[in-house]
Amino acid sequence: MSTFPPQPPIGLPGDWHFPAPANARLSNGIEVRVYQLPGQHVISANLVLDIPLNAEERQLEGIATICGRTLDEGTRTHGGEEFAELLETEGAGFAIDLSLSGMEAVLDVPATRLHRALQLFAEAVTEPSLADDDVNRHVQLRLAEIEQAQANSSQMASIAFRSAIFDETSRAARMNGGEPETVATITPEAVRRFHQDHYGPRGATLVLAGDFTDDPVSLAESFLGQWKNDNQSAAAHQPPTAADRRLVIVDRPGAVQADVRLGGYAIDRRDPRWADITVASYAMGGAFLSRLNAVLREEKGYTYGVRMQFSPLRTGGSFAVQGSFRTEVVNDALVRARDLLGITRQPFTQREVAEAVAFFAGVSPLRYATADGVAEQAATQVLAGLDEDYVDANIAALRAVTPASATEAYESLVKPDELSLVVVGDAATIKDPLHASGFPVA
Structure with a gap:
């Protein structure tokens, strides 16, 4: 019989809000x-x-x-x-x-x-x-x-x-x-x-x-307050434009490992799909047991880890599946990644959405628990042209994500057969297999 006193029940965390300035x-x-x-x-x-x-x-x-x-x-x-x-x-x-x-x-x-x-x-x-x-x-x-x-x-x-x-x-x-x-x-x-x-x-x-x-x-x-510069010039923010699809090998002769980036042009935080794609990308390649990592790391052992990340700019952005793979398996890894990125037959589930929302909502109080965390986020919002209540609004939007909305946003942005590809590795070994698998790399 245990002599330890009974542990207090663990409840759900209370409401948290980003500080108001x-x-x-x-x-x-x-x-x-x-x-x-x-x-x-x-x-x-x-x-x-x-x-x-x-x-x-x-x-x-x-x-x-x-x-x-x-x-x-x-x-x-x-x-x-x-x-x-x-x-x-x-x-x-x-x-x-x-x-x-x-x-x-x-x-x-x-x-x-x-x-x-x-x-x-x-x-x-x-x-x-x-x-x-x-x-x-x-x-x-x-x-x-x-x-x-x-x-x-x-x-x-x-x-x-x-x-x-x-x-x-x-x-x-x-x-x-x-x-x-x-x-x-x-x-x-x-x-x-x-x-x-x-x-x-x-x-x-x-x-x-x-x-x-x-x-x-x-x-x-x-x-x-007394700082002045009458000659200060202002430069307008120029949104980036997307390039045509490119598939490239950066040759490293004799390399036993290849580094991969597979992705495309994306959206910024002000896009109404941002919360949905945040959840979707976490399920696909953000969590440790995400769809990509579960197969390419846990099942196949091709890599120490693979992830999918959306990187927003002030306007627009990019996303990439990225990882390092042994040279002899990089072709099969890319073929499997391309297949996994297609979700028509396997849309996101309620469990995947709930886990993603719990992660992002739960990590926020920790991320902004210090002065530097708050100041850094506030400065990021200024640079991105976001409102002061962005963090709270984003958490609310994340909690409103459904499997259907996450799937719809993902499919509108991630088109597996139209993605750009960069592989840094031994071109002599990997180029022909990639061509044969439908990746016409140059």
Whole structure:
């Protein structure tokens, strides 16, 4: 007989909602969204700048990345080493994140050190030195980063897949950080000019999340409210366009493994089918025992894992089935994947939908339990042009998904015989079998 006391019953989780911000505007027009989160004593500040990557000149693509990465290498007030020491003294972390839609400068700092850290943060963004040596070093680091990516089969598959999905006229078809031939032409003068032309308060949003004891808006006004740039130019967001179907092998002679990307052009989060396709893709290739993984990993042992993922942009997006397979089985794996992707005879079930909804609804309180999680999501919503209540609205939409609606959305977007394919592997071994199986790869 057990001596342990009876365990309390486990009930369903209570209602959860994404925090609502208090909104304000600085004197120079910067929008501020403050998320007061009691108990979160590490503050996250995300400054979102409306600088889409299509603002770059075609021959200088990658300059936004170089400019962003050089921001914390010193300012007009503090040299590089001094700036780094001051930031470390405050226990603060500075980072940048660039996407096709814009740039984020990110600060994480203990709440008790926010005043000084936010001042340094503002310095880095508004008056960086962008010294010649620092810019040139980051250009070389980016070129080395590209070489490393080209030596990695999985990364090469993702890079090649972008150019297979998006038309060559779209910025989305090329690496966010620029291609070797464009990065190599970036000069310190060009980087300083890019900062002067595009960095400024117009269109900027500051997201602040954490447990604030003092008024964070007044603090932001002190350090960012006087930032002006009369020469700031705005670049319109250019939606990507889809490329014609492509089937490509990137040859790696002698490779014992092939990396695969099979997918196509897709939708963004504002499409009414977004919740349905989120559930459908989880059932097909998101869960560990999804349809794809259950066969290709668990039953056949062809791979350590395969997944299906939809990647939304501000407008449009892409989706891909991706995985790594032994060279001798990659053809059979692709044939089976193509068959599994067709669901006409096996639509999604109530159990699959319920498990997907439970996962997404259940993970949200954990994902947004910290200040940085809330700030990151709020900044993502700004970059994507989404409403402040997006998370709650999306969870409600997920709970309304049915097997029929998930199946309908999936079949409208995923057409197995029309998908683009990128395979990075030994072309001499895999090309002919793929041709024979209906994949006319070039």
